[in-house]
Amino acid sequence: MSRQHSARHVSVRYLGTGAALVLAAVLAGCGSSSGGGSASTAGVKAPAAKATGTLAVAPTDAGKVLVDPHGRTLYVFAADTKGHTTCTGSCATYWPPTPAGSLPGSAPKGITATLGQIARPDGTMQLTVDGYPMYTYVGDSKPGQAKGQGLNESGGLWWVVSASGSWVKDKTSTKAPADGGGYGY
Numbered sequence: 001m002s003r004q005h006s007a008r009h010v011s012v013r014y015l016g017t018g019a020a021l022v023l024a025a026v027l028a029g030c031g032s033s034s035g036g037g038s039a040s041t042a043g044v045k046a047p048a049a050k051a052t053g054t055l056a057v058a059p060t061d062a063g064k065v066l067v068d069p070h071g072r073t074l075y076v077f078a079a080d081t082k083g084h085t086t087c088t089g090s091c092a093t094y095w096p097p098t099p100a101g102s103l104p105g106s107a108p109k110g111i112t113a114t115l116g117q118i119a120r121p122d123g124t125m126q127l128t129v130d131g132y133p134m135y136t137y138v139g140d141s142k143p144g145q146a147k148g149q150g151l152n153e154s155g156g157l158w159w160v161v162s163a164s165g166s167w168v169k170d171k172t173s174t175k176a177p178a179d180g181g182g183y184g185y
Contacts, residue, residue, distance in 0.1 A: 055127075057110045057163045062146035065160040065168060066111070066129065068098055071143025072136040074129070076167055079156030082131030083118055091154035098134040100125035113165030130165035 055074075058067045066074040075095065079086045087095055100117035107115065116128040127134045137148030137158070148158045150169070159167040 054108050055111060055115070056108060058144070060144050060146040060160065062149045062160045062168055062170065063162075065146070065162055066113075066134075067143065068136060073140055073144075073146045073148070074098060074127075074134045074161055075137055075148050075158045076129070076132045076161050077135060077154070077156055077158055078167075079154075080133050083128070085118065085120055085126060085133040086156075087133070087135065087154060088121055092135075094138050095135040095148070095154065095158065096138065097124070098127040098136060100127050111163045113161070113163065129161050132161075134161070 054069055056067050056069075056071075057064050058071060060067070060073050062073070068074060077085075077087050077095065085097070087097070097120060113129045114131070116131065117125045118128055118133060120126050135158075137151075139145075139147040146160050149160050151158050159169055162168055
């Protein structure tokens, strides 16, 4: 084997090993939290978007549900408890907490749920509906979408919320196609 060919072979081998190490490091940083535990928030701060305007009830892929001042569907995380969030770290990256700035001075027309706020572990204030923390979903790219409805991610199920504060557990946006999904059965 020529010295030039041998050097090229070694370089490619090390390049492949280096790429594998970089990929492993990236994937390790994308882990998700599970169960009721909190993911590490070291160096990661939940989005602190300022919301103006008011909450509303609007039609979405999952029916008429609560939306934030920008028309984004609001979600509840089944792993949370009243007055406490478990969605931190990478979870809060995909399911941004709804800022308490969305909390109106009085109940918006048509909303009968009790609105409030909690302090998150990072010190920001988060909107609650009937005591449960509210979130949006990064997979919803425009108003009216509810792509997070019924998803089992970050250690629990995610549901949209009705004007009365009840969790809408119909998986409308995640059902398989009526034709059986194209498997020919």
